[in-house]
Amino acid sequence: MSIVVTHPPRAERAVVDALGEYGVATIHEAQGRTGLLGSHINPIQSGTRISGSAVTVTVAPGDNTTIGVAVEQCGEGDVLVVSPTAPCDMGYFGDLLATSLQARGVRGLVIEAGVRDVADLLAMGFPVWSKCISAEGTGKGVIGDVNVPISIAGRIVRPGDVIVADDDGVVVVPRLAAPEVLAAAKSREEKEARSRARYSAGEIALDVNDMRPLVEKAGTRYVDYADWAKENDA
Known part of the structure; x- marks a missing residue:
């Protein structure tokens, strides 16, 4: 049975935004060289840096239904973080879901799977870090979990953790450690x-x-x- 956790705690917005002023490499080093997602997660755009609170999602292989479920749990300043329960390179995400997320103030997507409609995503300015690009669409009907701890690209991400992403990749900062990591990054x-x-x-x-x-x-x-x-x- 799937679960959707509502209203998880998030790091203080001022701290989230301040972390976004530093690069992924700086934050990775500042927190003891931890939290960096695997190098196979890369941006589809260049010159963009975001920070936000993680809304975590698990999806079934070849089924993106849970991303639609997760949209309802997203708000201003969030970053959607998606991991399939088994490896899959299909295009889970495109411009329609991006439009829905953008309307809710979501700052970007991190997904260990494929995305498509890349030209449209670039034109609308919705940042994405993904495993690959694939035009192959997914099905509907299998529900995963939302806002539970997930494993993605070799790291554990918990709902409300801070995600910072730029041209160098993606790093996760544990929510409770965010103020300490911010101070270390500044130093x-x-x-x-x-x-x-x-x-x-x-x-x-x-x-x-x-x-x-x-x-x-x-x-x-x-x-x-x-x-x-x-x-x-x-």
Whole structure:
């Protein structure tokens, strides 16, 4: 029997929006290199970054009925996160569902399956991160679950978790950890700004990142080419 959980808690909107100011890579690093969805989940568009609260969905292979069910549970600032209960590359989602979600203020879709009507999705500006693109349509009649913890692309996503997505992929921030991760992302961004200034001034990573002790510990030997050539009969 399927279940639809209504009104799950969401992270504070200000925190969700603030996380969206940082890139996926920054957030992934800031939370201890965790939460990154598998590299097979990619954007259909470029130059877009979103953040939002996850509305989670499981769908049966080849059946997108539950996405329609989930639309009713979506609201302003949400991101729909969809995972089939078994691998499937069919086109679960197109411009009609996107129109419905967009009208409710949903910020985007993350799906470990196929999408279609890509030209229309791009034209209407509805962001999607998907496993693939496929024109093959799905059937109707098998109902999955909405707003329960799901497994997607190697990660667990719970309803209300924060989703951040951009050209680098998708990262999930646990709802209760969102304020802490935001602070860590801010700190990391400030550190990177200082490093960037040093790079611009001509310094290199060996010094900016204090890597010379690591090179020395590894026993690396610097040899002039003329000496190396003699040693190697080059």
